[in-house]
Amino acid sequence: xxxxxxTSPAASASAxxxxxxxxxxxxxxxxxxxxxxxxxxxxxWFATHARDLPWRRPEAGAWGVMVxxxxxxxxxxxxxxxxxxxWMERWPRPADLAAEAPGEAVRAWGRLGYPRRALxxxxxxKAIAERHGGEVPGEHAQLLALPGVGEYTAAAVVSFxxxxxxxxxxxxVRRVFARAVSGQQYPPNAxxxxxxxxxxxxxxxxxxxxxxxxxxxxxxxxxVCTARGPECGRCPIAAQCAWQLAGAPEHQGPARRTQSYAxxxxxxxxxxxAVLRTSKDPVPQSALDRVWDEPVQRAxxxxxxxxxxxxxxxxxxxxxxxxx
DNA sequence: GATACGTGGTT
DNA sequence: TAACCAAGTAT
Numbered sequence: 001x002x003x004x005x006x007t008s009p010a011a012s013a014s015a016x017x018x019x020x021x022x023x024x025x026x027x028x029x030x031x032x033x034x035x036x037x038x039x040x041x042x043x044x045w046f047a048t049h050a051r052d053l054p055w056r057r058p059e060a061g062a063w064g065v066m067v068x069x070x071x072x073x074x075x076x077x078x079x080x081x082x083x084x085x086x087w088m089e090r091w092p093r094p095a096d097l098a099a100e101a102p103g104e105a106v107r108a109w110g111r112l113g114y115p116r117r118a119l120x121x122x123x124x125x126k127a128i129a130e131r132h133g134g135e136v137p138g139e140h141a142q143l144l145a146l147p148g149v150g151e152y153t154a155a156a157v158v159s160f161x162x163x164x165x166x167x168x169x170x171x172x173v174r175r176v177f178a179r180a181v182s183g184q185q186y187p188p189n190a191x192x193x194x195x196x197x198x199x200x201x202x203x204x205x206x207x208x209x210x211x212x213x214x215x216x217x218x219x220x221x222x223x224v225c226t227a228r229g230p231e232c233g234r235c236p237i238a239a240q241c242a243w244q245l246a247g248a249p250e251h252q253g254p255a256r257r258t259q260s261y262a263x264x265x266x267x268x269x270x271x272x273x274a275v276l277r278t279s280k281d282p283v284p285q286s287a288l289d290r291v292w293d294e295p296v297q298r299a300x301x302x303x304x305x306x307x308x309x310x311x312x313x314x315x316x317x318x319x320x321x322x323x324x
Numbered sequence: 325g326a327t328a329c330g331t332g333g334t335t
Numbered sequence: 336t337a338a339c340c341a342a343g344t345a346t
Contacts, residue, residue, distance in 0.1 A: 073344075074343055075332095076332085113341095114329055120344080168342090172342065190326090222341090226340095259329090266331095269329080270331075
């Protein structure tokens with residue numbers, strides 16, 4: 001958008017588009033005031049109550065932040081901690097991981113779960129080494145282009161590693177906003193446009209405060225405003241919380257569909273991969289056959305692992321973690 | 325938008 | 336004990 005005197009059709013369309021974009025992010029003055037009243041108590045609470053996590057220390061760098069974010073996708077902090085430490089000691093820079101076989105990343109991932117994340121982190125490291133000179137990129141769009149990096153992880157790296165102003169919307173933040181601002185016990189099952197808009201509207205103006213706010217709202221959700229049994233007595237914004245002020249009503253909408261696990265392909269995949277992780281040498285088919293008695297499902301799970309690139313088939317009915 | 329994708333602790 | 340929950344992404 002440039003000259004305001006340009007009245008060409010293209011410029012008019014563009015101006016209309018800009019007005020539409022403005023309207024999307026137009027912040028209700030009342031919401032603006034709500035935001036301002038939340039910033040200080042939450043950021044101050046974070047300053048005194050934040051956990052001392054290794055990826056929050058300056059020496060972690062952008063790579064440390066990125067590694068932690070991959071590992072923390074759907075996995076609790078306590079399970080991540082030891083694996084993170086080993087990982088960073090072994091591969092302190094993206095290029096170090098990029099030089100390894102992907103199977104080594106899968107092996108080091110251990111039992112964190114969702115081992116495709118290990119493969120994608122390895123792929124991200126390769127892309128960083130090849131396309132970004134070995135430095136984790138600092139632009140949201142560049143990060144988003146990396147394997148395994150979605151909206152949330154890109155925002156987290158931008159905000160936590162580079163201290164930039166960007167809305168960070170994870171499950172913790174969504175729950176905090178649902179309660180404190182929207183007066184709901186839980187956020188919707190899937191992230192909505194309204195939630196993204198709210199997150200942008202609540203973001204402090206300057207980079208430094210916005211970055212602290214992002215980390216602080218996540219930490220508040222993780223430690224105090226938890227899914228079950230929130231400790232509102234310890235919450236720095238309990239007095240302003242819309243959900244509390246409404247009398248903490250029970251959630252109305254549809255319950256989240258709980259995923260089964262026992263007997264699924266995922267369980268079979270997990271067992272197969274557990275065998276392969278513990279063996280440096282190729283594993284014969286017979287060893288894999290022992291982990292699951294139903295042959296059709298077993299074969300399907302193994303096929304899936306191969307097509308996902310998590311397992312490499314060799315001649316002679318042998319398998320191993322991928323070398324390339 | 326719904327579904328697949330691991331693992332283990334908590335209630 | 337079965338269900339819930341944990342810093343999501345890709346298709």
